[in-house]
Amino acid sequence: xxxxxxxxxxxxREKNRDVLFVHFENYxxxxxxxxxxxxxxxxxxxxxQRQIAFAPCMGIEQPGVIESYSGDLxxxxxxxxxxxxxxxVSEHLEDTEGNMKIPxxxxxxxxxxxxxxxxxxxxxxxxxxxxxxxxxxxxxxx
Numbered sequence: 043x044x045x046x047x048x049x050x051x052x053x054x055r056e057k058n059r060d061v062l063f064v065h066f067e068n069y070x071x072x073x074x075x076x077x078x079x080x081x082x083x084x085x086x087x088x089x090x091q092r093q094i095a096f097a098p099c100m101g102i103e104q105p106g107v108i109e110s111y112s113g114d115l116x117x118x119x120x121x122x123x124x125x126x127x128x129x130x131v132s133e134h135l136e137d138t139e140g141n142m143k144i145p146x147x148x149x150x151x152x153x154x155x156x157x158x159x160x161x162x163x164x165x166x167x168x169x170x171x172x173x174x175x176x177x178x179x180x181x182x183x184x
Contacts (some may be wrong), residue, residue: 049103053116054157060121061157062131063099065148069113081147082113088134094119094127102152102160105167121151 054061064085070076089096095118100109119127135142135149142148 047098047100047111048116049100050114050116050152051102051157051160053099054152054154055161058154060151060153062117062119062121062128063150063152064115064117064135065101065150066113067146067148071111071113078113078146081144082115085144085147086115089115089117089131092127092130094131103164105164105171 048056050061050063066078066082068076069078069082071079073079086096096115097118098111099114099116101112101114117131119125119131122128123132132149135144135147137143
């Protein structure tokens, strides 16, 4: 069944804060045998066990680009080293030097400042390219 997902930069603007997300390299949504599929399932189970909210999300929105889902997950925890939930997630995904502990799993923060810049760039692009009309499904239609 189709699912409407937000782009990570839209989530940052909605939350009005920096946001965390996870990307899975070489993710194969339709292949339950793929390692990336199992990595994602394992992480979702781990988050659920710790009652840490998450949601599927798209990457950064790019005007005029329609992309397929690549397995990204928004993690609903503030980017704050003093936050206990952030510490739990960070310690699970990163070593003390910030390297990823799980091969194929990348942990990112998108700043609100960058999300606002992305929105301004998108608006500028749409103003320069009026042939891209917006719609309620994807935010843009060719």
